[in-house]
Amino acid sequence: MEYDFDELIDRSGTHSAKWERTAQMFGSDGVLPMWVADMDLPAPRPVLEAMRERLDHPLFGYTYPPDSLYEAIIDRMWRFYGWQVKKEWITFTPGVVNALHIAIDALTRSGDEVIVQSPVYYPFFSAVTNNGCQVVNNQLHYDGVQYTMDYDDLRDKFVPSTRFPVRSPRVRGMVLCSPHNPVGRVWSGRELEDMAAICLENDCTIISDEIHCDLLVDDVSHTVTSTLGAEVQDNTITLMAPSKTFNLAGLGASFVIIPNPQLREQFAVAAAGHAKVNAMGFVAMEAALRDGDDYVRQLNAHLRRNVEFFSRRVNRLSGVRVVPPEGTYLVWVDMRGLGMDDMQLRDFMIERARIATDFGFAFGAGGEGFQRFNLACPHSLVREAVDRLETAVSKL
Ligand SMILES: Cc1ncc(COP(=O)(O)O)c(C=O)c1O
CATH class of the missing domain: 3.90.1150.10 (Aspartate Aminotransferase, domain 1)
Known part of the structure; x- marks a missing residue:
């Protein structure tokens, strides 16, 4: 096509x-x-066709995600990223920013701290502060050509002498933008490993926003953070959506993958009462992921x-x-x-x-x-x- x-x-x-x-x-x-x-x-045309077909049915009551949608996600994660995802790890939210708010709510209490890496997609800041938390900035390093992560500074965020009299117990999470908006980096496996190791050492959960994972304009491949190993997978909440890749942002459909059952439970509690994905969003998401x-x-x-x-x-x-x-x-x-x-x-x-x-x-x-x-x-x-x-x- x-x-x-x-x-x-x-x-x-x-x-x-x-x-x-x-x-x-x-x-x-x-x-x-x-x-x-x-x-x-x-x-994509398969998305438009699937939506038209759904519109031929006149009812739009409460809708749950069909098995075929889970299969489309599981299959795509394997085909594109070599990640073996289980159905029970997947949940749905009407947007990645919504998922980000829920994830931070799930991980923190008021006054806690969350790391971001500026310059970065600005709703990351408000997702932290709207949950009553403080932004801790691990600013990216720019050498005039390209951006890299500053691991020494990241480590320092957890070191007593630089921040608190005792090791800070309050840094609960880090929001990773991978690939990174706006600087355009597709972090290499090695870079992600180094970052993830620091987070693991410090009990800091990674919220990995991978909404741009399909959009590769250079000869690089995207590494899903959770594929770095069992420990990292257990410490990571992955946020994804078909909205950037397939231009479906107005449909408000995204998914979250959380292998760790305890984190999943915390996320589910925090998500209670939030809006759900609508009937057309499910249809579009499945067609895009399966046939796009x-x-x-x-x-x-x-x-x-x-x-x-x-x-x-x-x-x-x-x-x-x-x-x-x-x-x-x-x-x-x-x-x-x-x-x-x-x-x-x-x-x-x-x-x-x-x-x-x-x-x-x-x-x-x-x-x-x-x-x-x-x-x-x-x-x-x-x-x-x-x-x-x-x-x-x-x-x-
Ligand atoms: C890194 C990142 N996360 C999330 C979003 C927005 O996602 P959503 O519209 O699903 O809330 C964007 C949109 O530009 C983005 O760049």
């Missing part, structure tokens, strides 16, 4: 946050939306072409540098060389470049002076963005 990812699809009238909220959010008309992480690309492999292959080829084109052209601009992404469709651009502070850079992007991006400072410490561009769109829109940026920079 071939997909034409270069077709421009008019999204007006769909209440698309990306297209129909941009003027309001950025305070200006005619700004090209390259911010929120959804794609201007159609969902050729979509993923073509999508990654399309994204890679967009990323290569964008990087080649943008890297020619003085003061602007693309951080080469390995995964996700989000490209993190170092614009510190333009010599602007964050507010000046924001105004420059909106008023001069006329592009709506996610502002780097929102991603926490280390995000200042950067912008995040979403390149999951037809090639013509990437070209338009690059032309706009080039013109704006040339006038500085």
